[in-house]
Amino acid sequence: MKKLFKKADFILIIVCFLLAFAFFLPRLDRGKELRAVITCGGKEYRTIELNKVEAAYTLEPECSPAVVIRVEKGAIGFVKADCPNKLCVKSGMLTRSGQTAVCLPAKTVITISGGQKQADEPAVITY
């Protein structure tokens, strides 16, 4: 019957690739506003614009038990904590809007807001 590949097919495929990348690129620098909020015992301790951070630094907020928070360009996270579980440290570095890390004994919470939700977040609907 019909052939599998004709000239028009290749043109279609190339156009598709171009379209897909044309949509991908504008999205790459949308994470412009990545705002991290650190709260200690319910009170806001500091807010940091992660994308504006140049050199990485650490913070030791006066919460107890003591925690050490590392702030870098585009990421923030607990690196040391005096709590028994160290779940906060295990949360790793937060890089995306909506992510949180919590040290319960220290009542220290880092949340990230701003920026765009990434395309690979779980879908709301089922197929």
Added chain:
Amino acid sequence: MADRAKNASKKIALLGILGAQALTLSFLENLIPPLPGLPPGVKPGFSNIVTMYAIQALGPGEAFFITLLKALFAGLTRGPVAFVLSFAGGMLSTVVMILLLRPRSPFGLAGVSVAGALAHNSGQLAGAVILTGTAKTAFYAPLLVLSAVVTGIITGTVLKVVMPVLEKQRKYFM
């Protein structure tokens, strides 16, 4: 006159078999767990092989019937949301494939398959945006375009390979 009735029932019988094959492929596909990094609805779309074949071997009306059958099946097994998405994607896809499978069309099977997959994904994405009420769902668009290209090429190739078997099946009826 008896011949005409005989012809019609042969076509209907073949249509029934093809419809069952389309549903089986659709069902088996959905057993594959969603791959990480891809939106959960992305599937190879093997049942489109049957639809493309039906357009050529039977006709547009029969192809629409198979599409409707798939949507109803999705609705029965996965709920009303699945019906709407399958119907939206399927109808658009079938229309596009009917247009591109005409004798004078410049496209080969792979291109028709890719175009069909694109139309299917677009129809589903539109349905999803309407259902979720947010345009942010459209963020899936670039990924869907790429997956349409890949799945389209695969299903087009499979159709080409399986064609002799499908023709043998058809000759059994008609």
